[in-house]
Amino acid sequence: MLHDLMLSRYFDERMDALYRQGRLPGAIYSGRGQEGTHVGAASSLEPDDALLTTHRDLTAQLTKGLDLKRVMAQYWGRIDGYTRGRDGNSHIGDWAGSRTFAVVSMLPDAYPVAAGVALAFKRQGQPHVSMAICGDGSTSNGRWHESLNVSAIHDLPVVWVVNNNLYAYSTPNPLEFKIPTIAERSSAYGMPGVRVDGADVLKVFIAARGAVDRARNGDGPTLIESVSLRWKGHAGHDPATYVDKALLEEYMTNRDPVKRFQDLLLAENVVSQDDVAVLEQEIEREFQEGFDFAQASPFPVPDDVDKGLFTDDGYWTSEPSREGGTG
């Protein structure tokens, strides 16, 4: 868990730097400051459980088991990325392996899909759970309501996680909804609702694990609101000047989920400073390996641009053409 938190933070910072240096094409969507929500929620899932997220939640997908090398190949548009270059950045998923949904920009498009996955698990008698993560912004959208409503009606094995990072792009919570918390909406759908501090990964984990167990036991869905602050802008281009400086200072100083968990483990003597240093080195090495792998991976072959739309041409069930060379 500490590894995942530290890796997430390091990855986020390094990618941000690369982006600003012009060495990373496309876009980045920072999840910094929200690692507690991502790692805590995703850690509660079993390998066969499904995770459906937004583009802000790459950390959750990494926790669920994505290969960092293929993630980075995706960022650089390479053939070894999870989408073979058909999509970029954190619009990623690994259904066959990690059971994660390939992120769709429109939000919360993953919510109805998560309901469908849960429906299939239930109908097929499989003991799996579906978890969807969205932000506070998504909760204003009709699909969010539709999904929670249907999941409750049919007692679907799904966990609805809202990563409330206080801003929908630039719009703050008070302009998104009138009620004080998102969690209290759960009663309107006939399901339990929980609000947790996203800075505390263990609290998130405990809440999520409870909801996952409940779902697995056939007791239906749960709504979890995990509160944090998005430290960075909506995307790499956004300086987020609309965020109150004092609020940001408070979150970065006192409510840093990575530092808080690390401090806890150190205080409880679960890990030593040396262990942390070793871990840091390991993460740097992981990142560098991923970076090197991505740079060495070829670009997709232009001739393949119109392949794989349907299953019929077999593009996705055969090895990709690799004569694209490296960029």
Added chain:
Amino acid sequence: MTTSITMPQLGETVLEGTIIRWLKQVGDTVAADEPLFEISTDKVDTEIPSPAAGTLSAILVPEGETVSVGTELATIDDGARGAGDTASDAGATSDAGTTAAVTTTPPGADGSKPPTTDGTGTTRSAGTAPRRVPVSTPARGGPRSSILSPIVRKMAAEHGVNLGKVTGSGAGGRITKGDIEAYLASEPPAATAPKLRVVSPADGAREEIVPVSHIRKRIAEHMHESVQTSARAWSMVDVDLENVALLREREKQAFRDREGAALTYMPFVARAVCEALLEYPQVNAELRGDDLVLHRYVNLGIAVAYAEGLIVPVIADADSMNLVGLARAIGDIASRARAKQLSPDEVHGATFTITNPGPFGSIMSVPIINQPNTAILSLDAVEKRPVVVDDAIAIRHRVYLSMSWDHRVIDGALASRFLARVKASLETWDFAEDLGR
């Protein structure tokens, strides 16, 4: 001011013409009415005089190319400034009013020129235009006859169809795919224009490669077409011209003095033929689809050999002429034919044709019918031959009159009766009356 030279309408049924030769080159000075170019149509070759004086500024249709009537062929610039020249004279003020009566063309503005081909079927297109389907030019059959759809172009190119021969049944006279199909079905072999086989040059010392002239090609086309069309049969009579020969011998000097021309056997035969045709209109007929058109008049075609080939000028209403009139008419058209001075309508509309290889020594011929006639008569050499007359051997002026005739229209009995009638006329008539004696 620029004058546009277009392909003239050479008779009301002629739809296209081929540029045989430009007599002037670009940059040459041309006087009004000075011969500018030679053209060839279905049946006539002629010189075209320039309609304006000036400098030949552009030739738009090269030699050998066939274009429809009205196609712009060239431009003549008279050096005066007109509306069309303003593009090259930025300071000039266009004054359309002064040039309103003249067809003017801006330099190079020939975008409306229909696609054309040369004789080899190779497309001639200006500049670096992309590959175009080579097709011939359609007849001017209606306001939309020049619209060629892609399939029509393709089929015309593939089958070598001369679109000038296809009648458009579509709206506004447009040639449709169905028209091409019908055309191909109606004339299977003729559709692919008869081609003289080109032998690759082998032995330069023993063979010479000569390009086939336009008129030769047209003759080839017409002759081949005729053979493909008609069911040709052949009959011949042996005619005693002793009386005609005696009369001719007696009158020829006076005739030459009076008419300035020789009195040949031709008008005698023509006179007899005209009479017989009125009596046997089936021989003077045209098969037109399911109908037989019987002509109650005789437009007599006379085949005339000239340097480049053969032409058939027509004596209209020959049945209304006496011997002298026929002699004059025959002399007139023959001399003008050889001088290429026939008007286009003078080579069109024969109802019966006489060919005359006699002067070249032939005594017996099997001619090809001049379509759409039913028959053609050959007048071969008149010779003195020993014959039996009243059980005695006599020396008489005799001639074989042979006739090719279309068995689709008439049968042998009628052909023979017709020839017998001609024979009887020539042997018994007193032609002296016709000569005013």
Added chain:
Amino acid sequence: MAKAAVDAGAAGHGAEPRGKRTPQGEATYLVAIAEGLWEEMERDPSVYCLGEDIGVYGGAFKVTEGFIERFGSERIMDTPICEETIMGMSVGSAMAGMRPVAEVQYADFIANGFDELINVAGKYHYRTGVPLPMVVRGPSGGGVRASNFHSQNPEPWFAHSPGFKVMCPAFPSDAKGLLKSAIRDDNPCIFFEHKWIYRRIKEAVPDDPDFLVPIGKAKVRREGTDCTIISYGAMVHLALEAAEDLAADGISAEVVDLRTVTPLDAETVMTSVAKTSRALIVYESHRFLGIGAEVAAQIAEDAFEHLDAPVMRLAPPNVPVPFSPPLEDAFLPQVPDIAAAARSLVGW
């Protein structure tokens, strides 16, 4: 598990819908669709239906009437009014191994689920290689005085946006065979059932439970030589009627029924146009950028040298489907319109 009102083994495939055939054994378009759906549900337990009022009520047009008794409420799943979630759940359950057949009550309402289809379903396999075996059914089309919101032809939306196979059958057998093919296909299929045809057109349909009509194959419904009328859906029937009228005038019209609008069977279209050299496309989606616009463009590109006249289109103007009968009749191509267009094409 659901209780089975009819024993499948005893009653055989498609027992209930087949009971709705005419005394002569013919199935209407609607019954044929029900037969296809029923047979596939019997064949494959992963096939299930979801939609609004499809259970006890049997669907707004009664396609799934009697299904809930046979297959139970889990496989005939009534949903709230939530088209986005119907589509999203179809995606999710398809990802997780099921074969959903979603019904939108009228094709018009597919717009409410548009985002999940366009942005999730249509792009998903291209992005990830994960198959999405899902079908969305919807009654489309006008001519039934149902006006703006119950008469649309949304097929161009999904033909234009990548990732969908879009079917618009005109005949009962095709509807049955295509629906069965769509359910067995591993890709998102949009199946538009023309409601004007539902109870109007009937014919004998195959009983073979594996009778399939291939997706992406057009069919020459009537042979002809003078022009090709290309159409699909209800317009095929009007085109056939017009062809009959034209025959009386000596005009031989070939009628091509596209059946699937995407993937488009260009080969059948081009073969016919190469034969007749004249193409008239009659379609019910709006004229501007409708299905016929694409067909026309492909003919212009690929059959240009075969054309003896410009490609013609006959389609509704780009206005909503109006209600008042004179207006709707003016909006939709009618048999005399088709015949007149064909005449002018042949006479061009």
